[in-house]
Amino acid sequence: MHENAEDPDVERMPADDELFGALVYAEKHVQALRAQPLEVQQAATLKRVQLWEYLREQTEIHQARAVDDARAAGVQWIELAPAMAVSAPSAAYNKAKRMKAVKLTDETPRAHHVRRTPEAVLEAERRLMLEQAAERRAQEAAQRRHELLVPVATRLLEEREALLRDDDVDYWLEEIQAVLPHCRTPLQMVSLKRYLDAMLRALTKLEKHRARPVALTEEARLALTAALELQREARDRREVDSSANADATLPITP
Structure with a gap:
């Protein structure tokens, strides 16, 4: 100007x-x-x-x-x-x-700056610490799940001939087989988990449709149980983290 x-x-x-x-x-x-x-x-x-x-x-x-x-x-x-x-x-x-x-920002949809009072800042800092702690727990849990994800998926692949399969199950097994040797980065781990979840859904659907277990041997049953347990733990962890985030919004008690 x-x-x-x-x-x-x-x-x-x-x-x-x-x-x-x-x-x-x-x-x-x-x-x-x-x-x-x-x-x-x-x-x-x-x-x-x-x-x-x-x-x-x-x-x-x-x-x-x-x-x-x-x-x-x-x-x-x-x-x-x-x-x-x-x-x-x-x-x-x-x-x-x-x-x-x-x-520091508040919890309104537009995330305004907190009120300029010591009490408001302390509340915002407390909420931030809770959110950071929840994020650290989520990252640690994700790392543990990732460490288990590869051996669980590998074991399922090894037992594929002892699984009752259809086209959907075979498709997701092939996707897992393609990504598994290259699982190093977090993004690759996310892809592997997505494929494993999709295959477990396909197996569950097939089991209900055929009205018989999809695991034809004890080894296959153990491999499938491990995969389902890993999936269940991930779902439970998401629920715990959601609850923790909700707790972070509660007011400080005297």
Whole structure:
């Protein structure tokens, strides 16, 4: 905008990555836009307001990190108070919590920033910790299931001749056989699990249709039981994680 307005000093405007200096420049040279259409002047001022708001939020995020680092280094709240321009340790603590509200969101559909109160920040932090703990548990459980997935699928393939099969079962067995030797990445593991689940559904459907067990030998029965148990554990884990996420939304009890 300043270039289009032929601001004679535009070359002195700081670079794009020096936002504070650029905003101070725009403030000092606002007169350079007076000859521009009103909508240009309005857009420029709104952009300045927006960027100052962004800059304010960034300073609070970085100051909050500095406070966290100071606390980790053993600095007491009474020492932080004057550095944070407050008069008491409790005021420094509350200000630090309010600053963290910038990067925390609530549970509304639009995920607004939490209210700038220590209580609201503590609640948001508690919910975030519960969500992170649930995510870690889910990842650990997924890793354990992945470690079992390959041997379970391999065992089923080895017993395929002792399984009652139809076209659907054979199709999914072939898909498993194709992906199994290359199962290394999480995406490949997800594909293997999807194929195994589909094959188990096809076997269950076939067993109901034929009204007889699809496992024709004891070894095949054990292999099928292991696969079904792994599938059941995964389903139970999803239910537990859903319950944990629901608990994270509950209010803190006194």
